[in-house]
Amino acid sequence: MLKSPPRRLLGAALTGVLAVSALPAPTAAHPAAEPWTAVSDWNAIAMTTLLGDTTKSAPEAFLYLGFVHAAIYDAVVGVRGRYRPYAFHGRAPHGASAIAATAAAAHTILQTYFPYARTALDANLATSLAAVPDGPGEDAGVAYGTEVARHLIRLRAGDGRNAPVTYTKAPAPGVWRPTPPAFAPMAAPWLGAVTPLLIRRAAQFAPPPPPALTSGRYTRDFAEVKAMGSATSTRRTAEQTATARFYSGNAAVQVNAGLRDQIAVRHRDIVDAARMTAAVNLSVADALIVAWRAKLGYGVWRPSTAIQLAGTDGNPATAADPSWTPLLVNPPYPDYISGYNVVMAAASRALERVVGRHPLDLTLTSTAVPGAVRHYDSGAVLRAEVVDARVWLGIHFRTADVAARDVGVAVADWALDRYFQP
Template sequence: MTTKATQHALGLLAGLVALALGTTPWTAATAAPQQRTGAQVILDWSETAVATVHTDAKKPAAEQFLYYGFVDAAVYNAVVGIEGRYTPYKWHERGPRHASSEAAAAAAAHRVLLTYFPASQARLDAAYTASLARVPDGRAEKQGVRFGERAAARIVRLRENDGRDARVTYDKPPAPGVWRPTPPANAPFAVPWLGKVRPMLLDSPDRFLPGPPPALASKTYTRDFAEVKAIGAKNSVRRTPAQTETARFFSDVLPVQFQAAYRGYVARHGLDLVDAARLFAATGTATADAAITAWNAKLTYGQWRPITAIRLADSDGNPATTPDPSWQPLLDTPPYPDWVSGHNINDGAVMSVLNRLTGGHVDFRISSAVTGTTRTYADAAAYNRDVVDARVWVGVHFRSSDVVAVRTGGRIGAWAMAHYFGTLR
């Protein structure tokens, strides 16, 4: 049997085993990566998207999730519309059978980013030229480009009048337990409109709205207050060097960390173009909706941050909390309410999606520019424990806000995988 025939037979066997075990070909691919995956276009445009959204446009972290979701959905539709294997995202079009799916992916990413970030045209056009240079000239390339443009246009149409940049104001008057701008910047509520944006997957921003935060006189609030006051303080004597490193590690720009981690996973496990597109689309759209859900909760409940709670503890009606007017967190508090944690809801969503894509073997390798270190997590539970702890140890969240956020994100990720990105039968 020739080498090519042997590879073909092994591929068929892997597919049959995957079907018998109730897994997807994506799971089988992680066990036996191929030399050439064809997914480089996905990795290239992930980097270009970060350079455009984060570096050029300087969008706030929470808002970045939305635009990465747009790009990922368009690329996914462009690829599976030609290659098949998985159900398209809110689309029923099929591309020409012999069209280049790599050209389609590049065209889709380029068009979406250019639509929303025209100031980055030089960067985007250069990346597009480089992508198409790796695709043989001819009919397949042209058909792929046309189909990718259509996939992008579909996403742009879906996102028309979705509430982005709408005039949404936070109008809760200051009171015990209620958020107000925090030192040192005392900046207003950042991107409040995000809490009212039309989700990408869910039917409304409050589909998974969690319940209210613990009452100020409750045992849970008292416990959370004491913990963050002691261990999240800037000069805490309770926080160990290892805890400080964890707190700082997860203070990097989360969507940028995630994009790099996805790229690393695709390259490390040899995912092909289709499975790479699915990974990015599932995580990208789930985190977009997780960010929207978190901001909806922040607008709804407006819970104050630890720095305010600790400095004004004499006003909370809880005799078990004592004020410290000079208290500061390890790192500055971001400008929006505590409940629920935007970081943790996105963490929970990603881990939930990866759990379902990998059968629980997430192998998540993530790096931080803040600490200059890299961590590898073999399972979702270990990762979630660290991110919950980190946001308490950095002094910006009460523990309950993190725990509820991770659980809520997990529900969003599970819902996403139950309703989208399924295997074609």
């Protein structure tokens, strides 16, 4: 019978999680090198499923990707060993298939939270299991992966998702309000109060307060984004515009496509593939929770609002331009801190920690510019480009980008110091 710890929220104190004794090594009955493709396949299936659900906003994708890869990681580690489990401290039956466990864990998570896709997910599961020989190993893997996923689902019940949280700040100088053309309300305002997956609480990594409207820092940020982020800027170079547009699409798709490429390039087996995708996606989910807590709490206006209404900010060094518009249409949430930056910072730093001393060797594809591809050997270089890009798009003040970068790196470092260890 599978043993699991008492039900508790996943963001609770780590003492019990990290004090588990080493699990027994995998036995010779396990395949010597089950391919990593099952992890990549289910990452891609998860992205397709998330993108197909029109009831969920873009920021929510990272949370559910965290659930999927937490379940996959625990399922694979329970079969093959090598790393400490995340939340399910069991051991799969002798000879269980890690591929079957991966497929069953991901399938269970996705059909629970995305019931609209049940038919497609059932077909995906059948395709995955067709690659596994029929018999006790397949059956044991399916049973184990399903149990791991159900355990995670029970742990995440009541974690704050979809709570009745609303953005209530009244319009005032410095305060965010819905922006044209959609004038949409804040997306997923509850996200900042969700129980994290790895860190103890979102407040643990709270960024410093944003600069005052009359400060030198705000004045410099204002001038920079006004000149460089305008839709009609003559100061922004063609190369800078290309960098900005490269990072103007769907960050979840971009990060996870890069992860699948990493797994293939590095020839990771199924265990290391599960670890890599879990480390990145869980770190990103927690970093985004921190970011959303700051967005809801501080409610800082976007540069377009700030520039159009600069006559109200009490700062004599800022001049209003009522016709100013950004290069990219504003997303529906406040400026501080940057969501895209916190995602890319946490993802790149977690990946750096997983690959260790090796160069990053990361290839990213833009989801906004067809055919645009960039390669990075350094996470620091990538993070610097994303900070610049979001300013040059005209949708963030630089301080919001830098603070987000620092939060993402800090969350990933803290997480990788404590989780996914040998």
